[in-house]
Each structure stands twice: as structure tokens, then as C-alpha cells.
Amino acid sequence: MQRFRVKQNLLLVNSGTRILLRNVTAFTSQEAHTKTIDKHKKVESELYVAPFAKAQIGTFFQERPSLGNHYKEDQTLQSYLKRHIPPDIFTSKVEPDLHNFGQRVTSEIVDLGQQCDVELPYVEHFDPWGQRIDRLVTCPAWKKMHDISAEEGIISIAYNREIGEYSRLHQMAKVYLFASFSGLYSCPIAMTDGAAKIVENLATEYPWLKERAFGHLTSRQPGQFWTSGQWMTERKGGSDVANGTETVAIPQEDGSFRLHGYKWFSSATDADITFTLARVVGKDGQTTKGTRGLSLFYVEVHNADGSLNNIQIQKLKNKLGTKQVPTAELLLDGTIAHKVSDEGRGVASISNMLTLSRIHNAFASASAMRRVVNTARDYSTRRSAFGSVLKNYSLHVQTLARLEVEVRGATLLTLEAARLLGREDVGTATEHEQMLLRLLTPLAKLYTAKQAMSVVSEGLESFGGQGYIEDTGLPGLLRDAQVLPIWEGTTNVLSLDVQRALMKTKGRALQVWHDDIICRVESAGQHTELSQAAETVAKSASFIIDFAQRHSDVLDKAARDFAYSLSRTFIGALLVQHAVESGLDPTDIYAAQRWCEKDLTPVITNQSRRHFSSNSADLDFQLLFKNYHDQGRL
Incomplete structure (x- = not known):
């Protein structure tokens, strides 16, 4: 008769008594073995088997969020x-x-x-x-x-x-x-x-x-499609290209130029072409300083054999986020280039590029907000806590609804900028629309970028601990969002750009902004649900006009709050108009109402608190630098 060894571990629980049988060993006949197995099966069917026994890791796994058609759900x-x-x-x-x-x-x-x-x-x-x-x-x-x-x-x-x-x-x-x-x-x-x-x-x-x-x-054929870089930033860096650009362009006999310089922040280094700024070296070996010395150059990144066009990649930037984008420090050492602007007109020639990149930045901000809110919404239908799914807790829904209001406002602002840009593209934009677009471009970029940081952060919190786990892909949304207020001009730089837009038009752009808002909300007055929101927006627009006229001496100090006020009030007008023209959908009405309940005019609020007075400016300085270690720099 065949005999063999049986080893097994069993963890059995019965009436609160835990029985662990470790490495139970027995020599038995095949018949006896079969009876033993049947007996164990009977015992296991009658007793509760602990879920974490042996290699089991539990029976519950959190369901991952899922997204439907991203267009259809918006x-x-x-x-x-x-x-x-x-x-x-x-x-x-x-x-x-x-x-x-x-x-x-x-x-x-x-x-x-x-x-x-x-x-x-x-x-x-x-x-x-x-x-x-x-x-x-x-x-x-x-x-x-x-x-x-x-x-x-x-x-x-x-x-x-x-x-x-x-x-x-x-x-x-x-x-x-x-x-x-x-x-x-x-x-x-x-x-x-x-x-x-x-x-x-x-x-x-x-x-x-x-x-x-x-x-x-502009090709739709992948093999023919080129991408472009935008190599403007140098070591002195930032938005001050007039004083920060050291790259020189040496004329060649064939009409081309050789560029020599160091580009400190060059996004999308794998691009096929790029546009960059440089200073032409004159016959006397000198260059012109400031904006008047900058010209625009077209560069093809690779030679015909695939090698780099006298460009050395010194290093890839180790960034907080956007690590997917190859951003490099580049040495241009005789790079072949072609001048594509009048000499000294480089900055003016890139104005359209800046307009587009800022509008793209605003759309990236709105897109990030939409993704995190949609994902959090779906997760609220799947994640259970304290006996119910999250969507059944009114506080959780209220939090996400507040984020939804922010997303809707940002979406309308960016789409309106795109609509005006489309009219400008084909030459049908009125002077009114052109001035409005000039104003909306920096406003949309600066305001939506700050919204994105806030909304994405709050959105991650709605996932609890999973929002902090890299494997979910969620933390990357926050890291990548942090660049949005920095790319294409920081919030303060763009706030001052808004001031330049107003000064260049001698205040006409601000009047256009005001009149445009009044026109948008007029039709809402006859609708009881929207009348209060429309009135708030109209009053806010008038308050801002009055502030600009009466306090022009503090506009530089107030530039950030002023830009926020312009943005919030304009978004309020867009939401009110959208609710009316989209058929008075209750959710559109509610979004407009909620938006207009916030402080639309922080510049007025902070002026009443004397935040822009000379005394306040002195106190701001002292608050920041009182214990600064290097007093010799002050």
C-alpha cells in the first residue's frame, strides 16, 4: 500500500477560538489521506477562514476612478x-x-x-x-x-x-x-x-x-509634422529679455548668421525648429543694448545628417514637475540661423507668439482643473467611507461643487479669448474686440493659473491618501500645475503687463472692458434668478473704472489685486450671460450665482484697508526685511 507525507498549515476560527495547526505531518495510506482531506474540507466549510491567512492580502480593493467621454461630460x-x-x-x-x-x-x-x-x-x-x-x-x-x-x-x-x-x-x-x-x-x-x-x-x-x-x-501627416521650440530665456533669465539676452549673431557672407550664446531654459529640446533672440554684431564688433538690440532668428535644430546644428546640450533641467518635457541648458556655438525681423525688432516680432503661448497656458490650466474635478466626481461614486459612498455626503459634494464653479468660470474665460483670437486670425475682429483680446490674454493666463493650483490641490485632497500616491498618477497633476503661474510670465509680471495695455490705449481698453461687461449682463436683469448676480457684476465693473480714475497713482502697487478684480468681474459677466443664452439651465444659473457671491473686486476691498498707501508699502518692506541677515544690501 502506498504511503506518503502530508504537510499543511490551517488557521481555523470557531466561536472565537483560534486554532493554528503548523506543519501538520502524518504518514497515512492513500485511503486515509483522502478521508483526512474530506474531513478538512468539511471543517473549513463549517468554520470561518481568516482573510489574511497564508498569502491572502484581503478581499477588498479600492475601485479606481474612471472617466467617460471627456467632451460629452463637459x-x-x-x-x-x-x-x-x-x-x-x-x-x-x-x-x-x-x-x-x-x-x-x-x-x-x-x-x-x-x-x-x-x-x-x-x-x-x-x-x-x-x-x-x-x-x-x-x-x-x-x-x-x-x-x-x-x-x-x-x-x-x-x-x-x-x-x-x-x-x-x-x-x-x-x-x-x-x-x-x-x-x-x-x-x-x-x-x-x-x-x-x-x-x-x-x-x-x-x-x-x-x-x-x-x-x-501645420501638417496632419506625422512624418511631415514639425514642432518648434522657443529659446528666449538666458542666465540673467526671466521675462526681462531686453537686459537678459547675451547671445550674439555674427553675419556670414551668404546672408545667414552664426549664433553664440547660452540658452538657460529651452523647453522641448527635441523640436525640429526654434525661434530665438540675439544681438547682431556690427562691423565695429559692438552690439546694441536693450530691446533695440534684439532681433529674431529662425533656427533649424538639426543638420541634414541628423546631428545638432552646432548646439551642445549641457544638461536637462531637474524640475519640480513637467519632467516629461525635455527642458535643457544649451550652448549655441556657431549655430546657423536666419534673421527674420528687422534689426532691433525682435521683441515686437514675437508678440503674437507670446499671445498664443499665454492662451495655451490658460487652456492648460482649465484642462487640469477639469480633469481633476471629473476624476474626483467619479471617485465619489466608488469610494465608501463610514458606511456610504462619498457622493452621499453633502459636505463632500459641496466641496466638489465649489471646484466645479471655478472650472466653469475658467473654461468660459479661455474659450472667449479663443473666440476673439479666431476673429483676429481672419481679420474680422473690431477694434473693440482687439483691445479686449489684448487685455484678456494676460488676465486669462494669470488668473486661471492661480485657480489651477488651488483647484488641483483641493481636488487631490478629495481622494484622501490615494491623492498622494504616485502610482495613481494624481500627484503629477499638482506638480505640473505649479509651472502654470510661472511659464510665459509670472502673476506679477503679467499684472504689470495689464497696466501697460491700459496705458498704451490711454484707458480705452478699460472702458471697452467695462462696456463689454455691461452689454453681457443687461439681458439677465429680467430673470429673477440672475438679476442679483447681474447687478453685482455691473456694480463691480463701475467700481473698478472709478478706482482706476481716482487712484491712478497706486496702480503699480495695486496691479495684482487690480488684475484679479478685472478677471473675476469679467468671468462673472460670462457666467451670467452663459446662463441666459444657454436656456436658463438651473446649474448654469447656480454657477453664476455662486461666482458672484465671492469678492469680485479685491482691489476695492484692499484699498479700503489702505493696503496701497505709502505707509503700508514701508511696513511691507519692514515686515519682510527687519531681521534680514545682509543689511548691507538694503
């Missing part, structure tokens, strides 16, 4: 586009494309974006034989984002203009859907859009440039 986006795009165009061209793209975003692009966040770019400085090559390596998902951008026409839609002035709005709606899922590929897309605009504007004066680059920048 009521504000759909309603705005329906209001402003003719029905036949919207139904036949825009909506089907956005519906399909909204599905692609959450079914394919989201995973590629996550891969970009994990497989970060790096540089191979030397080949195996010691030759310097500075080969930038990016992951397959990053390259796939390039192809998707071309296929979806995220640049070409705006420049083919198949639907005229609505083309820009269509394009920016896709940017809005794409940005927060794209693994930060929205960054090179923004710079490519700016480059395409520069090339288009210079087509008459530099026809060779359009022939060479425009078709590539």
Missing part, C-alpha cells in the same frame, strides 16, 4: 460652442470631431500620458567611442503624442481655416481636451502654434520661410 464646453458656432458647422464638423477626440483622450491618450510621466527623457552625451553626440532620448509614448497631435490636426485646424473664424475655437477646444492628459506634450504644441503664427505673419516679407517651414508646422 456641459460648459458643449453649451458655449453651440452658442457661438453656426448650427450647421457645429453639427457637421466640430461636434463629431470633438466627440471622437473626447473618447480617444480617456481611452488611449491618458495611458500614453502616464507612460511619459514614468519614462522620462535623458541625454546620451557621448557615443561608445567618445564622440560627443548629445542625443536626446524620449520614450515611445512621447513620440506617439507627436503623431497624435498631427493626426488630430491640433495645429492645422487653426491655420487651414476650413470653418473660418471658428477654426481657432475648434482647435482650442481640442487643446482643452488634450492638455491635461497629454503627458505635457501640450507644451511643444503651444510653441509650435506660436511659431506657425510667426511664419504666417512673416510670409510676405520672408516667403522662403513660409515655403520652408509652414507646411511642416
Whole structure:
């Protein structure tokens, strides 16, 4: 008769008594063994088996959040586009494309974006034989984002203009859907859009440039599509390019130039082309200082053989976030370039690029907010705590609803800027609209960026501990959002830019802003639910006009609060108008009401508290520097 050894561990629980049988060993016959197994099965069927016994890790796993069609679930986006795009165009061209793209975003692009966040770019400085090559390596998902951008026409839609002035709005709606899922590929897309605009504007004066680059920048064929960099920042850094640009351009006999300089912050280093600023070296070997010395240059990053165009990648930046974007310090050592502006007109020539990159920044902010709120909303239907799912707790829903109001306001502000830009693209924008766009561009960028930081942070909190776990992909949203108030001008720099826009038009731009707001809210007065919100917005606009006229001497000190006041009041007008023109949907009315309950005019509030007085300025200084260790610098 066959005999064999049986070993097993059993943890049995019965009537509160725990019995652990470790390595139970017995020599038995096959028949006896079978009886033993049957007996154990009977015991196990009668007794509770502890869930964490042996290799078991428990029976509960938190359900991950899921997103539906990112376009279909966005009521504000759909309603705005329906209001402003003719029905036949919207139904036949825009909506089907956005519906399909909204599905692609959450079914394919989201995973590629996550891969970009994990497989970060790096540089191979030397080949195996010691030759310097500075080969930038990016992951397959990053390259796939390039192809998707071309296929979806995220640049070409705006420049083919198949639907005229609505083309820009269509394009920016896709940017809005794409940005927060794209693994930060929205960054090179923004710079490519700016480059395409520069090339288009210079087509008459530099026809060779359009022939060479425009078709590539606006192609829907992945193999033909080029992206562009924007290499402006140098070691002295920041927005002060007039005093910070040290790169020089040496004229060559063939009409080209050789650039020598150090670009300290060059985003999207894997771009095909770039635009950059430099100072032309005169026959006397001298350059002109300040803004008057800066000219704009077109550079192709690689030579025909694929090698870099006399460019050395010194290092990739080790950033807080946006690590997916290869941002480098570059040495330009004889880089071949072509001047594409009148000498000394470089800054003026990049104004359109700055406008576009700032609007893209605003859309990235709105996109980040929309993604985190939509994800948190879905999670609230899945996560249980204290006996119920989160959506059943009114406090949790109230918190997310407040975030939703912020997202809707940001979405309307950015879409309105895109609508005006589309009219400017095709030459139909009125002087009124052009001035309004000039004002809205810095306002939209600065205000939505600060909103994004707040909303994304609060949004992560709504996930509890999971919002802090890298594997979920959620913490990256907050890290990446931190760059939004910094890229393309900090909040203070753009607040002062708003002041310049007002001064350049001698106050007319502010009057246009006021009149535009009054026009938007007039129709709401007859609707009881919106009358209070409309009245609040109108009064706020008048208060701001009065402040600017009576306190022009403190506008520099008040610039930040003034910009916030302009932004909040304008968003209030947009929300009120949207509620009326979208059919008085109760949620649109509620969003407008909630927005207008906040302090729309912090500049008035803080003026009443004497925050802008000379005494307050002195106290601010003392508060900050009283115990500063290096008093010799004061």
C-alpha cells in the first residue's frame, strides 16, 4: 500500500477560538489521506477562514476612478460652442470631431500620458567611442503624442481655416481636451502654434520661410509634422529679455548668421525648429543694448545628417514637475540661423507668439482643473467611507461643487479669448474686440493659473491618501500645475503687463472692458434668478473704472489685486450671460450665482484697508526685511 507525507498549515476560527495547526505531518495510506482531506474540507466549510491567512492580502480593493467621454461630460464646453458656432458647422464638423477626440483622450491618450510621466527623457552625451553626440532620448509614448497631435490636426485646424473664424475655437477646444492628459506634450504644441503664427505673419516679407517651414508646422501627416521650440530665456533669465539676452549673431557672407550664446531654459529640446533672440554684431564688433538690440532668428535644430546644428546640450533641467518635457541648458556655438525681423525688432516680432503661448497656458490650466474635478466626481461614486459612498455626503459634494464653479468660470474665460483670437486670425475682429483680446490674454493666463493650483490641490485632497500616491498618477497633476503661474510670465509680471495695455490705449481698453461687461449682463436683469448676480457684476465693473480714475497713482502697487478684480468681474459677466443664452439651465444659473457671491473686486476691498498707501508699502518692506541677515544690501 502506498504511503506518503502530508504537510499543511490551517488557521481555523470557531466561536472565537483560534486554532493554528503548523506543519501538520502524518504518514497515512492513500485511503486515509483522502478521508483526512474530506474531513478538512468539511471543517473549513463549517468554520470561518481568516482573510489574511497564508498569502491572502484581503478581499477588498479600492475601485479606481474612471472617466467617460471627456467632451460629452463637459456641459460648459458643449453649451458655449453651440452658442457661438453656426448650427450647421457645429453639427457637421466640430461636434463629431470633438466627440471622437473626447473618447480617444480617456481611452488611449491618458495611458500614453502616464507612460511619459514614468519614462522620462535623458541625454546620451557621448557615443561608445567618445564622440560627443548629445542625443536626446524620449520614450515611445512621447513620440506617439507627436503623431497624435498631427493626426488630430491640433495645429492645422487653426491655420487651414476650413470653418473660418471658428477654426481657432475648434482647435482650442481640442487643446482643452488634450492638455491635461497629454503627458505635457501640450507644451511643444503651444510653441509650435506660436511659431506657425510667426511664419504666417512673416510670409510676405520672408516667403522662403513660409515655403520652408509652414507646411511642416501645420501638417496632419506625422512624418511631415514639425514642432518648434522657443529659446528666449538666458542666465540673467526671466521675462526681462531686453537686459537678459547675451547671445550674439555674427553675419556670414551668404546672408545667414552664426549664433553664440547660452540658452538657460529651452523647453522641448527635441523640436525640429526654434525661434530665438540675439544681438547682431556690427562691423565695429559692438552690439546694441536693450530691446533695440534684439532681433529674431529662425533656427533649424538639426543638420541634414541628423546631428545638432552646432548646439551642445549641457544638461536637462531637474524640475519640480513637467519632467516629461525635455527642458535643457544649451550652448549655441556657431549655430546657423536666419534673421527674420528687422534689426532691433525682435521683441515686437514675437508678440503674437507670446499671445498664443499665454492662451495655451490658460487652456492648460482649465484642462487640469477639469480633469481633476471629473476624476474626483467619479471617485465619489466608488469610494465608501463610514458606511456610504462619498457622493452621499453633502459636505463632500459641496466641496466638489465649489471646484466645479471655478472650472466653469475658467473654461468660459479661455474659450472667449479663443473666440476673439479666431476673429483676429481672419481679420474680422473690431477694434473693440482687439483691445479686449489684448487685455484678456494676460488676465486669462494669470488668473486661471492661480485657480489651477488651488483647484488641483483641493481636488487631490478629495481622494484622501490615494491623492498622494504616485502610482495613481494624481500627484503629477499638482506638480505640473505649479509651472502654470510661472511659464510665459509670472502673476506679477503679467499684472504689470495689464497696466501697460491700459496705458498704451490711454484707458480705452478699460472702458471697452467695462462696456463689454455691461452689454453681457443687461439681458439677465429680467430673470429673477440672475438679476442679483447681474447687478453685482455691473456694480463691480463701475467700481473698478472709478478706482482706476481716482487712484491712478497706486496702480503699480495695486496691479495684482487690480488684475484679479478685472478677471473675476469679467468671468462673472460670462457666467451670467452663459446662463441666459444657454436656456436658463438651473446649474448654469447656480454657477453664476455662486461666482458672484465671492469678492469680485479685491482691489476695492484692499484699498479700503489702505493696503496701497505709502505707509503700508514701508511696513511691507519692514515686515519682510527687519531681521534680514545682509543689511548691507538694503
